[in-house]
Amino acid sequence: MLENAKKITVIGGGIWGQTLANLARLNHLAVRVWSRHTGEDLGAIIADTEVIISAVSIKGVVPTIEKLQQLQLNSRIIIVTATKGLEPITTRTPFHLWNQAFPANPLVVLSGPNLAKEINQGLPAATVVASYLQKAAILLQKLLSGESFRVYLNSDPLGTELGGTLKNVMAIASGVCDGLQLGTNAKSALLTRALPEIVRVGTCLGGCQETFFGLSGLGDLLATCNSPLSRNYQVGYQLALGLSLPEILAKLEGTAEGINTTEVLMRIAQEKNLYVPITCQVDRLLRGEISPQVAVYELMRRDLKAEFD
Ligand SMILES: NC(=O)C1=CN([C@@H]2O[C@H](COP(=O)(O)OP(=O)(O)OC[C@H]3O[C@@H](n4cnc5c(N)ncnc54)[C@H](OP(=O)(O)O)[C@@H]3O)[C@@H](O)[C@H]2O)C=CC1
Numbered sequence: 001m002l003e004n005a006k007k008i009t010v011i012g013g014g015i016w017g018q019t020l021a022n023l024a025r026l027n028h029l030a031v032r033v034w035s036r037h038t039g040e041d042l043g044a045i046i047a048d049t050e051v052i053i054s055a056v057s058i059k060g061v062v063p064t065i066e067k068l069q070q071l072q073l074n075s076r077i078i079i080v081t082a083t084k085g086l087e088p089i090t091t092r093t094p095f096h097l098w099n100q101a102f103p104a105n106p107l108v109v110l111s112g113p114n115l116a117k118e119i120n121q122g123l124p125a126a127t128v129v130a131s132y133l134q135k136a137a138i139l140l141q142k143l144l145s146g147e148s149f150r151v152y153l154n155s156d157p158l159g160t161e162l163g164g165t166l167k168n169v170m171a172i173a174s175g176v177c178d179g180l181q182l183g184t185n186a187k188s189a190l191l192t193r194a195l196p197e198i199v200r201v202g203t204c205l206g207g208c209q210e211t212f213f214g215l216s217g218l219g220d221l222l223a224t225c226n227s228p229l230s231r232n233y234q235v236g237y238q239l240a241l242g243l244s245l246p247e248i249l250a251k252l253e254g255t256a257e258g259i260n261t262t263e264v265l266m267r268i269a270q271e272k273n274l275y276v277p278i279t280c281q282v283d284r285l286l287r288g289e290i291s292p293q294v295a296v297y298e299l300m301r302r303d304l305k306a307e308f309d
Pocket residue numbers: 011012013014015016017034035036037055056057058059060061063064082083084085114115116117253254255257
Protein backbone atom coordinates (compact mmCIF):
# COMPACT_ATOMS: atom_id res chain seq x y z
CA MET A 1 0.00 0.00 0.00
CA LEU A 2 1.07 3.51 -0.81
CA GLU A 3 2.32 5.95 1.81
CA ASN A 4 1.11 3.69 4.63
CA ALA A 5 -2.42 3.89 3.25
CA LYS A 6 -3.03 7.55 4.02
CA LYS A 7 -6.63 8.29 4.93
CA ILE A 8 -8.24 10.75 2.57
CA THR A 9 -11.48 12.68 2.86
CA VAL A 10 -12.96 14.18 -0.29
CA ILE A 11 -15.41 16.99 0.40
CA GLY A 12 -17.97 17.36 -2.39
CA GLY A 13 -19.88 14.50 -3.94
CA GLY A 14 -20.10 16.07 -7.41
CA ILE A 15 -18.53 14.38 -10.41
CA TRP A 16 -15.06 15.79 -9.76
CA GLY A 17 -15.05 14.79 -6.10
CA GLN A 18 -16.15 11.25 -7.01
CA THR A 19 -13.52 11.03 -9.74
CA LEU A 20 -10.68 12.08 -7.45
CA ALA A 21 -11.90 9.62 -4.82
CA ASN A 22 -11.86 6.83 -7.42
CA LEU A 23 -8.31 7.71 -8.46
CA ALA A 24 -7.16 7.42 -4.85
CA ARG A 25 -9.05 4.13 -4.43
CA LEU A 26 -7.18 2.72 -7.42
CA ASN A 27 -4.09 3.12 -5.23
CA HIS A 28 -5.83 1.18 -2.43
CA LEU A 29 -6.14 4.25 -0.22
CA ALA A 30 -8.85 4.60 2.39
CA VAL A 31 -11.11 7.31 0.94
CA ARG A 32 -14.32 8.80 2.27
CA VAL A 33 -16.45 11.21 0.26
CA TRP A 34 -18.45 13.69 2.32
CA SER A 35 -21.40 15.51 0.80
CA ARG A 36 -23.89 17.87 2.43
CA HIS A 37 -26.65 15.48 1.50
CA THR A 38 -25.45 12.30 3.21
CA GLY A 39 -26.16 13.51 6.73
CA GLU A 40 -22.85 12.02 7.92
CA ASP A 41 -20.89 13.72 10.69
CA LEU A 42 -17.94 15.45 8.98
CA GLY A 43 -16.15 15.80 12.32
CA ALA A 44 -16.17 12.03 12.82
CA ILE A 45 -15.01 11.42 9.24
CA ILE A 46 -12.02 13.74 9.44
CA ALA A 47 -11.03 12.64 12.95
CA ASP A 48 -8.32 10.35 11.58
CA THR A 49 -7.90 11.78 8.10
CA GLU A 50 -4.53 12.94 6.84
CA VAL A 51 -5.56 14.59 3.57
CA ILE A 52 -8.69 16.60 2.80
CA ILE A 53 -9.46 17.18 -0.87
CA SER A 54 -12.00 19.94 -1.45
CA ALA A 55 -13.75 19.36 -4.78
CA VAL A 56 -16.73 21.62 -4.23
CA SER A 57 -17.75 24.27 -6.73
CA ILE A 58 -16.84 27.86 -5.90
CA LYS A 59 -20.13 28.58 -4.14
CA GLY A 60 -19.34 25.75 -1.73
CA VAL A 61 -15.84 26.90 -0.78
CA VAL A 62 -16.71 29.45 1.92
CA PRO A 63 -19.43 27.24 3.51
CA THR A 64 -16.98 24.31 3.52
CA ILE A 65 -14.22 26.39 5.11
CA GLU A 66 -16.63 27.68 7.75
CA LYS A 67 -17.76 24.14 8.54
CA LEU A 68 -14.18 22.94 8.96
CA GLN A 69 -13.29 25.94 11.12
CA GLN A 70 -15.99 24.87 13.56
CA LEU A 71 -14.33 21.46 13.72
CA GLN A 72 -10.90 22.85 14.68
CA LEU A 73 -8.89 21.13 12.01
CA ASN A 74 -5.62 19.47 12.99
CA SER A 75 -2.82 21.57 11.46
CA ARG A 76 -1.05 18.44 10.19
CA ILE A 77 -3.86 17.68 7.74
CA ILE A 78 -2.90 18.46 4.14
CA ILE A 79 -5.62 20.46 2.37
CA VAL A 80 -5.98 20.06 -1.38
CA THR A 81 -8.17 22.46 -3.33
CA ALA A 82 -9.47 21.30 -6.72
CA THR A 83 -12.04 24.05 -7.32
CA LYS A 84 -11.80 26.19 -10.48
CA GLY A 85 -13.50 29.47 -9.67
CA LEU A 86 -13.33 32.95 -8.13
CA GLU A 87 -15.25 33.78 -4.96
CA PRO A 88 -17.80 36.45 -5.93
CA ILE A 89 -17.74 38.67 -2.81
CA THR A 90 -14.00 38.87 -2.19
CA THR A 91 -12.94 38.04 -5.81
CA ARG A 92 -10.30 35.78 -4.21
CA THR A 93 -9.24 32.36 -5.46
CA PRO A 94 -9.90 29.21 -3.38
CA PHE A 95 -6.16 29.00 -2.62
CA HIS A 96 -6.30 32.43 -0.94
CA LEU A 97 -9.43 31.54 1.00
CA TRP A 98 -8.07 28.23 2.27
CA ASN A 99 -4.71 29.76 3.10
CA GLN A 100 -6.31 32.59 5.02
CA ALA A 101 -8.54 30.21 6.99
CA PHE A 102 -5.93 27.53 7.72
CA PRO A 103 -2.49 29.21 7.53
CA ALA A 104 -0.80 26.42 9.48
CA ASN A 105 -1.97 23.57 7.22
CA PRO A 106 0.00 22.44 4.16
CA LEU A 107 -2.01 23.58 1.13
CA VAL A 108 -1.92 22.04 -2.36
CA VAL A 109 -3.72 23.09 -5.56
CA LEU A 110 -4.76 20.38 -8.02
CA SER A 111 -5.60 21.51 -11.55
CA GLY A 112 -5.16 20.36 -15.12
CA PRO A 113 -6.89 19.21 -18.30
CA ASN A 114 -9.15 16.80 -16.46
CA LEU A 115 -12.56 16.20 -17.96
CA ALA A 116 -13.99 13.93 -15.27
CA LYS A 117 -15.98 11.72 -17.65
CA GLU A 118 -12.85 10.77 -19.62
CA ILE A 119 -10.92 9.99 -16.44
CA ASN A 120 -13.79 7.82 -15.22
CA GLN A 121 -13.52 5.83 -18.45
CA GLY A 122 -9.88 5.12 -17.61
CA LEU A 123 -8.55 7.25 -20.46
CA PRO A 124 -5.03 8.64 -19.92
CA ALA A 125 -4.78 12.11 -18.40
CA ALA A 126 -2.25 14.34 -16.66
CA THR A 127 -2.65 16.92 -13.93
CA VAL A 128 -0.61 19.26 -11.74
CA VAL A 129 -0.28 19.44 -7.96
CA ALA A 130 1.20 22.74 -6.85
CA SER A 131 2.28 23.93 -3.43
CA TYR A 132 4.76 26.20 -1.71
CA LEU A 133 5.53 23.10 0.38
CA GLN A 134 7.14 20.65 -2.00
CA LYS A 135 6.81 17.79 0.46
CA ALA A 136 3.03 18.10 0.48
CA ALA A 137 2.83 18.23 -3.32
CA ILE A 138 5.10 15.18 -3.65
CA LEU A 139 2.87 13.23 -1.28
CA LEU A 140 -0.21 14.11 -3.35
CA GLN A 141 1.64 13.15 -6.51
CA LYS A 142 2.26 9.70 -5.06
CA LEU A 143 -1.26 9.28 -3.72
CA LEU A 144 -3.04 10.06 -7.00
CA SER A 145 -0.65 8.91 -9.74
CA GLY A 146 -1.51 5.72 -11.56
CA GLU A 147 -1.29 3.91 -14.88
CA SER A 148 -3.77 6.29 -16.48
CA PHE A 149 -3.27 9.40 -14.37
CA ARG A 150 0.07 11.18 -14.48
CA VAL A 151 0.61 13.84 -11.82
CA TYR A 152 3.19 16.62 -12.24
CA LEU A 153 4.66 18.88 -9.54
CA ASN A 154 4.62 22.64 -9.63
CA SER A 155 5.68 25.26 -7.08
CA ASP A 156 3.24 27.96 -8.26
CA PRO A 157 -0.14 27.17 -6.65
CA LEU A 158 -1.71 30.49 -7.64
CA GLY A 159 -0.77 30.23 -11.31
CA THR A 160 -1.82 26.58 -11.40
CA GLU A 161 -5.20 27.47 -9.93
CA LEU A 162 -5.74 30.56 -12.11
CA GLY A 163 -5.02 28.67 -15.34
CA GLY A 164 -7.86 26.25 -14.58
CA THR A 165 -10.16 29.05 -13.50
CA LEU A 166 -9.61 31.57 -16.28
CA LYS A 167 -9.86 29.08 -19.15
CA ASN A 168 -13.51 28.46 -18.25
CA VAL A 169 -14.39 31.90 -19.63
CA MET A 170 -12.59 31.01 -22.85
CA ALA A 171 -14.41 27.67 -23.02
CA ILE A 172 -17.70 29.56 -23.16
CA ALA A 173 -16.30 31.69 -26.02
CA SER A 174 -15.04 28.56 -27.75
CA GLY A 175 -18.44 26.89 -27.51
CA VAL A 176 -19.94 29.97 -29.16
CA CYS A 177 -17.33 29.76 -31.93
CA ASP A 178 -18.21 26.12 -32.65
CA GLY A 179 -21.94 26.63 -32.23
CA LEU A 180 -21.86 29.38 -34.83
CA GLN A 181 -19.71 27.12 -37.06
CA LEU A 182 -17.10 29.83 -37.52
CA GLY A 183 -14.49 27.38 -38.74
CA THR A 184 -11.01 26.21 -37.82
CA ASN A 185 -9.24 29.50 -38.53
CA ALA A 186 -11.53 31.37 -36.16
CA LYS A 187 -11.15 28.73 -33.47
CA SER A 188 -7.35 28.79 -33.73
CA ALA A 189 -7.31 32.57 -33.57
CA LEU A 190 -9.63 32.58 -30.56
CA LEU A 191 -7.64 30.06 -28.53
CA THR A 192 -4.31 31.65 -29.44
CA ARG A 193 -5.54 35.10 -28.39
CA ALA A 194 -7.20 33.63 -25.29
CA LEU A 195 -3.85 32.54 -23.90
CA PRO A 196 -2.26 36.04 -23.63
CA GLU A 197 -5.50 37.28 -22.07
CA ILE A 198 -5.22 34.52 -19.45
CA VAL A 199 -1.52 35.30 -18.93
CA ARG A 200 -2.24 39.06 -18.57
CA VAL A 201 -4.80 38.45 -15.83
CA GLY A 202 -3.06 35.48 -14.24
CA THR A 203 0.32 37.18 -13.82
CA CYS A 204 -1.36 40.34 -12.49
CA LEU A 205 -3.06 38.19 -9.85
CA GLY A 206 0.23 36.59 -8.82
CA GLY A 207 0.73 33.54 -11.05
CA CYS A 208 4.07 32.84 -12.81
CA GLN A 209 3.97 33.31 -16.58
CA GLU A 210 5.55 29.90 -17.23
CA THR A 211 2.73 28.11 -15.43
CA PHE A 212 0.13 29.33 -17.94
CA PHE A 213 2.00 27.55 -20.75
CA GLY A 214 1.80 24.26 -18.88
CA LEU A 215 -0.87 21.64 -18.27
CA SER A 216 -2.99 23.75 -15.94
CA GLY A 217 -2.97 26.68 -18.37
CA LEU A 218 -2.62 25.91 -22.06
CA GLY A 219 -3.36 22.23 -21.41
CA ASP A 220 -6.68 22.89 -19.75
CA LEU A 221 -7.51 25.62 -22.27
CA LEU A 222 -7.16 23.10 -25.10
CA ALA A 223 -9.11 20.38 -23.30
CA THR A 224 -12.03 22.49 -22.23
CA CYS A 225 -12.30 24.61 -25.36
CA ASN A 226 -12.39 21.55 -27.62
CA SER A 227 -14.66 19.18 -25.76
CA PRO A 228 -18.43 18.90 -25.75
CA LEU A 229 -17.96 17.24 -22.34
CA SER A 230 -17.08 20.64 -20.88
CA ARG A 231 -20.08 22.31 -19.23
CA ASN A 232 -18.62 25.74 -19.98
CA TYR A 233 -18.22 24.85 -23.65
CA GLN A 234 -21.79 23.54 -23.66
CA VAL A 235 -23.06 26.87 -22.32
CA GLY A 236 -21.36 28.78 -25.14
CA TYR A 237 -22.43 26.28 -27.77
CA GLN A 238 -26.07 26.44 -26.76
CA LEU A 239 -26.04 30.24 -26.53
CA ALA A 240 -24.86 30.19 -30.15
CA LEU A 241 -27.82 27.98 -31.03
CA GLY A 242 -30.13 30.66 -29.66
CA LEU A 243 -31.06 29.20 -26.25
CA SER A 244 -31.24 31.58 -23.30
CA LEU A 245 -28.95 31.16 -20.29
CA PRO A 246 -31.82 30.10 -17.96
CA GLU A 247 -32.91 27.51 -20.54
CA ILE A 248 -29.36 26.13 -20.75
CA LEU A 249 -28.82 26.06 -17.00
CA ALA A 250 -32.12 24.27 -16.43
CA LYS A 251 -30.75 21.24 -18.30
CA LEU A 252 -27.00 21.49 -17.62
CA GLU A 253 -25.47 18.55 -15.76
CA GLY A 254 -23.29 20.09 -13.06
CA THR A 255 -21.63 23.46 -12.64
CA ALA A 256 -20.35 25.80 -15.36
CA GLU A 257 -17.95 27.89 -13.25
CA GLY A 258 -17.12 30.18 -16.17
CA ILE A 259 -20.41 32.05 -15.77
CA ASN A 260 -19.56 33.32 -12.30
CA THR A 261 -15.86 33.66 -13.17
CA THR A 262 -16.68 35.97 -16.09
CA GLU A 263 -18.64 38.32 -13.85
CA VAL A 264 -15.96 38.39 -11.15
CA LEU A 265 -13.18 38.74 -13.69
CA MET A 266 -14.81 41.77 -15.26
CA ARG A 267 -14.80 43.49 -11.85
CA ILE A 268 -11.13 42.59 -11.33
CA ALA A 269 -10.24 43.80 -14.83
CA GLN A 270 -11.98 47.12 -14.28
CA GLU A 271 -10.33 47.63 -10.90
CA LYS A 272 -6.86 46.72 -12.20
CA ASN A 273 -7.32 48.26 -15.64
CA LEU A 274 -6.65 44.99 -17.48
CA TYR A 275 -7.39 44.54 -21.18
CA VAL A 276 -9.69 41.50 -21.46
CA PRO A 277 -11.51 41.77 -24.80
CA ILE A 278 -12.71 38.15 -25.03
CA THR A 279 -13.95 38.10 -21.43
CA CYS A 280 -15.72 41.41 -22.05
CA GLN A 281 -17.74 39.97 -24.95
CA VAL A 282 -18.51 36.76 -23.04
CA ASP A 283 -19.76 38.92 -20.17
CA ARG A 284 -22.08 40.97 -22.39
CA LEU A 285 -23.35 37.78 -24.02
CA LEU A 286 -24.05 36.08 -20.67
CA ARG A 287 -25.91 39.20 -19.50
CA GLY A 288 -28.09 38.98 -22.59
CA GLU A 289 -26.93 42.41 -23.79
CA ILE A 290 -25.70 41.19 -27.17
CA SER A 291 -26.18 38.23 -29.50
CA PRO A 292 -23.37 35.73 -30.22
CA GLN A 293 -23.04 37.25 -33.71
CA VAL A 294 -22.54 40.75 -32.26
CA ALA A 295 -19.93 39.38 -29.82
CA VAL A 296 -17.92 38.05 -32.78
CA TYR A 297 -18.38 41.31 -34.71
CA GLU A 298 -17.22 43.36 -31.72
CA LEU A 299 -14.07 41.25 -31.36
CA MET A 300 -13.24 41.53 -35.06
CA ARG A 301 -13.81 45.29 -35.38
CA ARG A 302 -11.51 46.40 -32.52
CA ASP A 303 -8.66 48.78 -33.31
CA LEU A 304 -5.90 47.03 -35.25
CA LYS A 305 -2.81 46.34 -33.18
CA ALA A 306 0.52 44.52 -32.97
CA GLU A 307 0.34 40.81 -32.16
CA PHE A 308 2.60 41.09 -29.11
CA ASP A 309 2.30 44.23 -27.02
N1 LIG B 1 -16.11 18.03 -13.68
C1 LIG B 1 -14.87 18.15 -14.07
O1 LIG B 1 -14.47 17.55 -15.09
C2 LIG B 1 -13.92 18.99 -13.30
C3 LIG B 1 -14.35 19.92 -12.37
N2 LIG B 1 -13.45 20.71 -11.72
C4 LIG B 1 -13.89 21.72 -10.76
O2 LIG B 1 -14.30 21.08 -9.56
C5 LIG B 1 -15.38 21.80 -8.95
C6 LIG B 1 -16.57 20.86 -8.78
O3 LIG B 1 -16.95 20.44 -10.05
P1 LIG B 1 -18.00 19.28 -10.32
O4 LIG B 1 -17.82 18.17 -9.34
O5 LIG B 1 -17.90 18.98 -11.75
O6 LIG B 1 -19.34 20.04 -10.00
P2 LIG B 1 -20.76 19.47 -9.70
O7 LIG B 1 -21.72 20.49 -10.12
O8 LIG B 1 -20.89 18.05 -10.20
O9 LIG B 1 -20.75 19.40 -8.11
C7 LIG B 1 -20.77 20.58 -7.34
C8 LIG B 1 -20.07 20.29 -6.06
O10 LIG B 1 -20.01 21.48 -5.27
C9 LIG B 1 -20.59 21.25 -4.01
N3 LIG B 1 -21.35 22.42 -3.55
C10 LIG B 1 -22.10 23.25 -4.32
N4 LIG B 1 -22.65 24.21 -3.55
C11 LIG B 1 -22.23 23.98 -2.28
C12 LIG B 1 -22.44 24.63 -1.04
N5 LIG B 1 -23.20 25.74 -0.96
N6 LIG B 1 -21.85 24.12 0.06
C13 LIG B 1 -21.08 23.01 -0.03
N7 LIG B 1 -20.84 22.36 -1.18
C14 LIG B 1 -21.40 22.84 -2.28
C15 LIG B 1 -21.51 20.06 -4.17
O11 LIG B 1 -21.52 19.44 -2.93
P3 LIG B 1 -22.51 18.27 -2.51
O12 LIG B 1 -21.90 17.02 -3.01
O13 LIG B 1 -22.52 18.34 -1.02
O14 LIG B 1 -23.83 18.62 -3.16
C16 LIG B 1 -20.79 19.25 -5.24
O15 LIG B 1 -19.82 18.43 -4.68
C17 LIG B 1 -15.66 22.99 -9.89
O16 LIG B 1 -14.99 24.11 -9.40
C18 LIG B 1 -15.09 22.54 -11.23
O17 LIG B 1 -14.68 23.63 -12.03
C19 LIG B 1 -12.13 20.56 -11.91
C20 LIG B 1 -11.64 19.63 -12.78
C21 LIG B 1 -12.51 18.78 -13.54
